[in-house]
Amino acid sequence: MPEGDTVARQCRILDHALAGAVLTVCDLRVPRAATADLVDWTVREVRPRGKHLLIRLVPPVPGAPPMTLHSHLMMDGIWHVDGRALRSSDTSAGPRDPSTIRIALEARHEDGREMRAIAYDVKQVKLLRTADEEQLLGSLGPDLLDPAWDEDPSLRERALANLAAEPERPIGLAMLDQHIMAGIGNIYRSELCFLRRLHPAAPVSAEKDPGALVDLAHRLLELNRDREVRVTTGGMLGRDGDLWVYGRGGKQCRRCRTRIQRDELAEPRLEGTEARVLWFCPRCQAGPGAPAPSAAPRRGRRR
């Protein structure tokens, strides 16, 4: 699943391509929005909110309410601008099946430039009044990539309060919960747990410095937002040395040479988190709250 940094990056490129242009084609291939006619609407901006992508539109007639075209990349979604995939390390940049197109936009700028943006496999496509965005997204936790993050300490404080509200919850699940803080996906949760030396199944309360965890999450997402290849190791480890544990099942831990383990942590109450795999080092991450070695990995799958 794309992480917040990927969504932010795709938004920035889409914003650059579309902001200020007038739509000449708007084809929404989802039943709920298929009849919407947005031709002649102007794209005001494209903005991320956590892992949600918002295309804000200004109506051609004064007085009509501004609208937002909402979508979510979920597992496999990707945007192509002018035929080129907005590459990321999360999703394949290869050719996509035209039957998976969900949004097709063409837009013309004042200077005559024409842009084409196609969304493949995106989910939750909705057209709503811009004024109603909060109704849709208001329950999201603070966005780790919110441009106001550094100036507005209340964002960090909210993330910390949300984390502290469920001290017994496994940290590896709390991190994925976009209502606690928005932007962390499967890659960052494995990497953050490793960097904080936390077993993913350990309770939130095992993190003795939650502020350091939140700060690190914010910093990693920000560092990677403009990169095509995500790096959490500081980039000092050479080729194939971008990540500490994610996807490295059976390989040696870069710190202690123990074999990295692969496991699953499921939480049925959160859609999309069932059986999401994660990776960890059983030695580096054997601190407080880690399950006894006999109990971990719980399903014993290794790679």
Ligand SMILES: [Zn+2]
């Ligand atoms: Zn290790």
